[in-house]
Amino acid sequence: MSKDPIALNDALASFDARWSPRVVTRVNDYDVRVAKAEGEHVWHVHEDTDEFFLVVDGELHISLREPAGERTVVLRPGSVFTVPRGTEHKPSAPKGASIMLFEPTGTSSVGDRHDEVPAHLDATTGHELGT
Amino acid sequence: MSKDPIALNDALASFDARWSPRVVTRVNDYDVRVAKAEGEHVWHVHEDTDEFFLVVDGELHISLREPAGERTVVLRPGSVFTVPRGTEHKPSAPKGASIMLFEPTGTSSVGDRHDEVPAHLDATTGHELGT
Numbered sequence: 001m002s003k004d005p006i007a008l009n010d011a012l013a014s015f016d017a018r019w020s021p022r023v024v025t026r027v028n029d030y031d032v033r034v035a036k037a038e039g040e041h042v043w044h045v046h047e048d049t050d051e052f053f054l055v056v057d058g059e060l061h062i063s064l065r066e067p068a069g070e071r072t073v074v075l076r077p078g079s080v081f082t083v084p085r086g087t088e089h090k091p092s093a094p095k096g097a098s099i100m101l102f103e104p105t106g107t108s109s110v111g112d113r114h115d116e117v118p119a120h121l122d123a124t125t126g127h128e129l130g131t
Numbered sequence: 132m133s134k135d136p137i138a139l140n141d142a143l144a145s146f147d148a149r150w151s152p153r154v155v156t157r158v159n160d161y162d163v164r165v166a167k168a169e170g171e172h173v174w175h176v177h178e179d180t181d182e183f184f185l186v187v188d189g190e191l192h193i194s195l196r197e198p199a200g201e202r203t204v205v206l207r208p209g210s211v212f213t214v215p216r217g218t219e220h221k222p223s224a225p226k227g228a229s230i231m232l233f234e235p236t237g238t239s240s241v242g243d244r245h246d247e248v249p250a251h252l253d254a255t256t257g258h259e260l261g262t
Contacts, residue, residue, distance in 0.1 A: 049159055
């Protein structure tokens with residue numbers, strides 16, 4: 001855990017990879033991760049955990065498959081949204097976005113079940129900042 | 132849990148009270164809270180949980196009593212910091228700040244041990260947004 005505050009923009013400037021979260025800090029057994037988003041992620045589900053999104057920059061779309069049907073929410077900078085556990089979802093960012101995530105340490109970026117993971121996605125539980 | 136994204140600025144505009152956190156959303160058994168800060172909070176400690184701060188607007192100071200002595204970290208907009216469990220700390224915002232917090236549901240704003248709580252502080256586990 002860093003002894004000093006971290007500017008999210010500095011953390012985001014330290015890497016280029018899209019859809020490849022970095023762990024900025026931890027809160028008990030949760031990670032605070034940042035990621036760059038561009039294009040489409042993959043439909044996936046976290047069976048046992050909610051997932052929190054905050055948009056730092058750009059615009060993030062999150063498509064959701066809910067009992068009532070499919071819909072897409074749009075988050076602009078400074079907006080937050082929690083995807084409930086068990087809800088299939090697919091983030092996308094047609095024009096790119098920078099995001100911050102809260103989720104339990106060890107949570108996979110592609111969930112417990114997912115469509116085939118395309119090459120541009122990193123299936124990871126989060127990389128340490130600076131790696 | 133809101134079915135739609137929430138703009139932190141809208142959430143913050145919905146109340147005026149200083150040092151009186153509102154719960155914006157939940158992530159499993161954790162709260163995402165927003166608060167307005169101005170002046171001094173009180174020295175307190177959360178024995179059993181880390182506490183995460185993100186500054187949305189303004190400047191937040193967090194004084195820390197660590198084994199090596201006392202120091203103060205300064206967070207500007209877009210900066211994050213986690214106060215480790217068991218560390219006495221005192222937030223302050225001489226010129227005001229808006230912040231977002233991440234901590235377990237039920238965590239008291241004045242911790243498990245604290246100095247006398249001045250009248251301008253709200254000792255709370257967080258209010259629902261819109262109340």
